[in-house]
Amino acid sequence: MEASVTTKIKCPTCGAVLILGGSNTIDQEALCVRLKGTKYLDYARISSPGLQWCPDLSDAAPMGVSLLPPGYRTEVEAEIARVENSA
Numbered sequence: 001m002e003a004s005v006t007t008k009i010k011c012p013t014c015g016a017v018l019i020l021g022g023s024n025t026i027d028q029e030a031l032c033v034r035l036k037g038t039k040y041l042d043y044a045r046i047s048s049p050g051l052q053w054c055p056d057l058s059d060a061a062p063m064g065v066s067l068l069p070p071g072y073r074t075e076v077e078a079e080i081a082r083v084e085n086s087a
């Protein structure tokens with residue numbers, strides 16, 4: 001991948017947009033609404049890694065770009081389901 005290329009990735013579920021810049025910097029125009037209410041959006045409550053995107057946005061990322069650390073997907077999906085069910 002060219003270092004100077006900027007890629008925009010839109011979450012198919014909530015419309016949040018991630019911007020992948022050169023040297024794999026990541027900016028986000030909006031946070032994934034699916035994560036609203038989960039501990040993953042709250043940096044104060046977790047030590048790491050501070051996820052700002054839902055698994056759907058991670059799926060939309062190009063090959064080779066890993067947004068969800070391995071093993072996190074199940075955990076994040078479970079947390080989203082838990083929050084949605086308790087709303």
Ligand SMILES: [Zn+2]
Nearest residue numbers: 011014032054
């Ligand atoms: Zn999303």
